[in-house]
Amino acid sequence: MRSNARLLTLATLTGVCTNAALAFGTIDPFDTSAITPPRPNLSATAEGSYAPCKAIPSGSIYGLLEVVDQALCQNPNTHEVWANARVQAAQVGVAQSAFLPKLDGNLATSRVRKQGENTTLRSASLTLSWLIYDFGARSANLEAARQLLSAATSTLDATVQSVFLAALQSYYNTQAARAAVIAAQESEKSSRESFTAAEARYRIGTGTPADRLQAQTAWSQATLNRIKAEGVARIAYGTLANVMGMNAGQSLQLADIPEITPSADIERDIDALIVEAQQRRPDLKAAEAQLKAAQANVDYTRSAGLPTLALSTGPVWTDSGSITSHSSAIGVTLTLPLFSGFSTSYRVRSAQASAEVAGAQRDNVRLQVALDVWSAYQSLITATQSVKTSADLLASAEQSERVALGRYKAGVGTILDLLNAQSALAAARLQRIQATLDWNVFRAALAKAIGTLDGSLLNSAAGTHTQ
Known part of the structure; x- marks a missing residue:
């Protein structure tokens, strides 16, 4: 019966310790949750009452904001x-817990056989220990932990901006691929119309077989370009889904991009921008x-080789079956590290060299x-200048193509002039698309370079399009 009682007591103590261990991850006496950065999302910067990290219904239209x-919510890098x-x-x-005393319990039982007799020895003790003085080792360790948290928080901010830019760039790449498909379809349509005109002139005897063959070749080339553009667009959609934390085959519907008008006051003092970036960039802060x-x-490593002063106290109970005793003790322990094989000296030198490495890395980031x-x-x-010029180029190419087509249909122009005009128009359309893409991407890239890339950039670029 006594054995069963002891087993029951041991099981009860084990259960209590297990429950306490499970609860350790939920308590936060130092309120570290207050210094933990929030989950990455756009809630702090997106305008209106937009709910961050919400599930988007199937078949919805994705704008830049979504x-x-x-x-930010689904990409594994931000997680x-x-x-x-x-x-x-x-x-x-x-690190903060090192400043508090520690309380440890100890339970022991043993079975001793001596001169044919069995004796059960039991003992229990509680020990309260408190490190009173350590020449600043704990303070240095706490400072290092706080700085590493600051570095981790800044790294989080830098990663958020990198994912932000990657999503934005992928979004505009996909939009550019969509526009390229439309431009290729328009070029294919124009080439087909040119072939139709050449075929009509050939049948009535005013055109040559060479004109007909050249027009057919141009049409085939335009069809090939359209097929390639559609393939590039499919890859762009897959890349965008991947950045969003989805499978590459996820079907996405994107909202149309409004026509951009680059600001006239885009030019700013570059030196002031660099100074602002050196104050804001999260990777430099990290x-x-x-x-x-x-x-x-370095301070912590140096303090590790210095003396420490600790206080300890606690009661002790022993039971040998026939004799039961109870005692308590209190004491002060002074630890004097006398010789460690010069390991402390080399640890300090290593820590100092590591600090120099960190300083060089900081300087390198500042230059970058x-x-x-x-x-x-x-x-x-x-890109701003290219947007303006590409608009003029496109308007001129469209007018030239219309004139060349009219002249050829009227019999006063050559097929070579028409095909050249259509080729120039196709190139102008692609240059316009590329200029628009570059302007949107480089505007965000400058914001990231300064360290100001956040949801406020989206407020003027996109709205919420979820259906």
């Missing part, structure tokens, strides 16, 4: 960095935090920020 929001940020937030709690964490680790801003700004200026 595409970017789905990418990974958000989880890493939560890991670092929990590590701050771990590099700065990594440097501070490495510097704090300036280059990113410079390149994105120049690309946007070029």
